[in-house]
Amino acid sequence: MNYSTLKKTVALSFVAALAVGAAKAQTSDAPMTSSATSTAKVFGGRGQYNTFSLGANVGIVSPFLATGGSNDFTDFKAQLGYGVSLRDQLAHSFGLQLDVNGGKVAGDNSSAAGGVAYGRRSFSTSFVSGTLSGVVNVATIDYIRRKNAVNFFLTGGAGLLWYNPTMVMANGSTFDFKAVSGHETKELIIPVGVGVKFRLTDALALNLGYKETFMDGDNLDGTYAKGTTKDHYSYGYGGLEYTFGPKSKPNLDWVNPVAMMYDELYDAELRREVAALKSRVSNVENAVADLKKDSDGDGVSDQFDKCPNTPAGTVVDGAGCEIKFPVIDTSVFVRKGSQPMVKADAYSNIQFDFDSSVLRTSSYPVLDATSSDLRSSSASVTLNGYASSEGTAAHNLRLSKDRANSVKTYLVNSGVDAKRIKVKGFGETHPIADNSTEEGRIMNRRVEFKK
Numbered sequence: 001m002n003y004s005t006l007k008k009t010v011a012l013s014f015v016a017a018l019a020v021g022a023a024k025a026q027t028s029d030a031p032m033t034s035s036a037t038s039t040a041k042v043f044g045g046r047g048q049y050n051t052f053s054l055g056a057n058v059g060i061v062s063p064f065l066a067t068g069g070s071n072d073f074t075d076f077k078a079q080l081g082y083g084v085s086l087r088d089q090l091a092h093s094f095g096l097q098l099d100v101n102g103g104k105v106a107g108d109n110s111s112a113a114g115g116v117a118y119g120r121r122s123f124s125t126s127f128v129s130g131t132l133s134g135v136v137n138v139a140t141i142d143y144i145r146r147k148n149a150v151n152f153f154l155t156g157g158a159g160l161l162w163y164n165p166t167m168v169m170a171n172g173s174t175f176d177f178k179a180v181s182g183h184e185t186k187e188l189i190i191p192v193g194v195g196v197k198f199r200l201t202d203a204l205a206l207n208l209g210y211k212e213t214f215m216d217g218d219n220l221d222g223t224y225a226k227g228t229t230k231d232h233y234s235y236g237y238g239g240l241e242y243t244f245g246p247k248s249k250p251n252l253d254w255v256n257p258v259a260m261m262y263d264e265l266y267d268a269e270l271r272r273e274v275a276a277l278k279s280r281v282s283n284v285e286n287a288v289a290d291l292k293k294d295s296d297g298d299g300v301s302d303q304f305d306k307c308p309n310t311p312a313g314t315v316v317d318g319a320g321c322e323i324k325f326p327v328i329d330t331s332v333f334v335r336k337g338s339q340p341m342v343k344a345d346a347y348s349n350i351q352f353d354f355d356s357s358v359l360r361t362s363s364y365p366v367l368d369a370t371s372s373d374l375r376s377s378s379a380s381v382t383l384n385g386y387a388s389s390e391g392t393a394a395h396n397l398r399l400s401k402d403r404a405n406s407v408k409t410y411l412v413n414s415g416v417d418a419k420r421i422k423v424k425g426f427g428e429t430h431p432i433a434d435n436s437t438e439e440g441r442i443m444n445r446r447v448e449f450k451k
Contacts, residue, residue: 205242
C-alpha cells in the first residue's frame with residue numbers, strides 16, 4: 001500500500017463514518033416508543049443511551065516524548081498532525097475507539113557539533129496510522145451537577161504505521177526512502193495517552209489530549225542506530241466529537257450514576273415496592289419469632305407444645321408432654337431363660353443378640369437399678385461396648401460402640417446427666433469367653449459398666 005492510496009483510504013473512511021453518523025442521526029426524527037423516551041435506569045442496559053460517536057482532531061507531532069527517552073536527533077520541528085476517530089461506548093467507563101491519523105514528524109541536529117549526527121542533518125517523515133484502542137473514563141462523577149461536564153480519560157491500544165522518511169545528509173544531499181525502495185515502511189505501534197473531554201452539549205464535546213506512540217522499529221527518523229533504540233513520537237491535539245442518536249436518549253458519556261441512583265431511590269413506585277417488601281420481611285421475621293418461642297423452656301416451641309408450662313428439667317416428648325417412666329422395684333427377681341431366679345444387680349453386664357444393638361427387655365431391671373444409683377449419687381460411669389468375633393473387625397467396632405450408646409440413651413432418658421456418662425467401643429477385643437463356641441460368643445456380646 002503506497003502513501004497516496006493510504007490518503008485515499010483515510011478520506012473514504014471519513015466519508016463512510018459521516019454517512020453512518022447521518023443515518024443514525026435521522027432516527028431522532030422517527031417516532032419513539034414509550035420505552036425509548038422513558039427515564040434511563042441505573043441497571044437498564046446500553047439500549048437506553050446514545051453510544052456511537054465520530055470525532056476529528058488536529059495537533060502537533062513531535063519525535064520527543066514528555067516521559068523522556070533516547071532520540072537520534074537533538075532537536076525537533078513541530079509538525080501538523082490530524083485524525084478521525086470512531087468510538088462505541090460499551091459501558092459508562094469504557095469504550096472502544098478506532099483512530100486513523102496522519103501527518104509528519106521531523107527533527108534536526110542543530111544542537112549537535114557541526115549540526116550533524118549519524119551523518120545526518122535533519123529528517124522529515126510522512127505517516128498514516130490505524131489503531132484500535134480502549135478508552136477508560138476516570139473521575140467521571142460530578143457530585144455538583146446532575147450531569148457530568150468534564151471527563152478525564154486514558155487510552156491504550158495497538159495498530160499499524162505506514163511511513164516514508166526523507167533525510168538531509170551531512171553533505172547537504174537528500175535521501176528519500178520510498179524513492180530508493182519503492183514502498184513505504186510498515187511497523188507495529190502501541191499508542192498510549194491521556195486526555196480531558198468537555199461537554200459543550202449533550203451530543204457535542206471538546207477533546208484535548210496527549211498521546212505517545214511506541215513502535216517496533218528504528219527507522220522512523222531514517223536513522224538506524226545499530227538497534228540500540230526504538231523510535232517513537234508524540235501527538236498533542238484538540239478536536240470535536242459528536243455522538244449520534246435520538247435526542248430522547250442521553251449520551252452515555254455524561255451520565256452521572258450517583259444522581260440516577262438517587263432519583264431511582266426516591267421514585268414513588270419504587271418506594272412503595274420497598275415499603276411492601278419491608279412489610280413482607282417483617283411478617284416473616286414475626287412468624288419465625290413465633291416458631292422459636294418456647295415459654296416453658298422444654299425444647300418444644302409454643303406453637304407445637306400440647307402441654308405448656310411443664311416444670312423446668314422435665315423430660316418431654318415431641319409434643320412437649322412429660323414422659324412418665326415406669327418405676328421398677330429393683331428388689332424384684334427376674335427369670336433368665338431356664339435359669340433360677342436371680343436379683344437384678346446394678347452395673348451388671350448388659351447382653352445383646354447377634355449383630356444387634358437393641359436392648360433386651362430383660363436388661364431393663366439392671367438398667368433401672370443402675371440409673372437409680374447414679375441419680376442418687378454424684379458418680380460417673382464409662383460404658384465399654386464389646387462384640388463377638390463374627391464379621392470384620394471394623395464392623396464389630398462400630399457395633400460395640402452402638403451397643404454402648406443404646407445403654408447411654410436409656411440412662412439419659414431415665415434422668416441421668418449425659419455429662420456423667422462416657423462411651424467407648426472395643427469391638428471383638430478383650431473377650432471374656434471363648435469366641436469359638438456359641439456359648440462364649442453370647443457372653444462376649446455385652447456392655448460393661450466402669451464406675
